[in-house]
Amino acid sequence: MFTGIIEATGQLRESRHLGGDRRLRVDTDGLDLAAVRVGDSIAVNGCCLTAVEVDASGFAADVSLETLDCTTLGTLAPGDAVNLETALTLQTPLGGHLVSGHVDGVGTVVLREPAGRSEHWRFRAPEALSRYIAAKGSIAIEGISLTVNAVDGCEFDVNIVPHTAAVTTLGHIGAGHPVNLEVDQVARYLERLLEGRAASEHGGVSEALLRRSGFMRESHQ
Numbered sequence: 001m002f003t004g005i006i007e008a009t010g011q012l013r014e015s016r017h018l019g020g021d022r023r024l025r026v027d028t029d030g031l032d033l034a035a036v037r038v039g040d041s042i043a044v045n046g047c048c049l050t051a052v053e054v055d056a057s058g059f060a061a062d063v064s065l066e067t068l069d070c071t072t073l074g075t076l077a078p079g080d081a082v083n084l085e086t087a088l089t090l091q092t093p094l095g096g097h098l099v100s101g102h103v104d105g106v107g108t109v110v111l112r113e114p115a116g117r118s119e120h121w122r123f124r125a126p127e128a129l130s131r132y133i134a135a136k137g138s139i140a141i142e143g144i145s146l147t148v149n150a151v152d153g154c155e156f157d158v159n160i161v162p163h164t165a166a167v168t169t170l171g172h173i174g175a176g177h178p179v180n181l182e183v184d185q186v187a188r189y190l191e192r193l194l195e196g197r198a199a200s201e202h203g204g205v206s207e208a209l210l211r212r213s214g215f216m217r218e219s220h221q
Contacts, residue, residue, distance in 0.1 A: 005096045
């Protein structure tokens with residue numbers, strides 16, 4: 001679990017084919033790895049990866065075909081910058097929102113333009129993900145926790161403050177660039193609960209859960 005607050009930007013050193021998958025080697029630059037051990041999770045551009053090697057300069061992680069198909073990790077080349085965040089602990093300030101590191105799909109930058117000292121960005125999400133994105137809701141883009149300002153079909157707008165552009169990879173990309181998207185977990189679980197209710201013939205457990213969760217109100221005659 002992560003917060004979507006990027007701790008450092010690193011650099012991909014190597015992307016090596018290994019038994020049909022890939023092994024990525026990441027130089028972590030300013031990221032403190034003192035407490036990271038083999039088997040720990042690190043988010044790379046929003047993708048939760050398991051460290052299989054760790055040293056003073058960085059770490060290596062294996063990336064499955066599923067992850068390569070569903071994220072932008074397979075398109076990275078040596079030298080590309082990446083956003084990095086170590087796993088959330090009970091002592092970590094939750095400055096963003098709860099991010100699982102399980103990327104839902106790949107979106108595209110549509111627009112990047114100045115808006116005062118900040119920037120206005122527009123992204124296009126895959127159609128299947130658009131229903132989970134709501135104005136003033138949270139979304140993780142390349143692992144960065146951001147607030148959605150507006151939604152128009154499959155496109156949505158966010159505001160990027162100067163600090164975020166300076167300390168993440170967003171400062172180096174523009175229109176047409178692919179990005180990893182993770183929607184708010186609440187939206188996904190709510191949909192699953194509603195599906196459970198629809199599948200229940202007589203109310204049953206699913207409807208009871210919905211009522212207790214506050215997603216359904218009791219009807220009063």
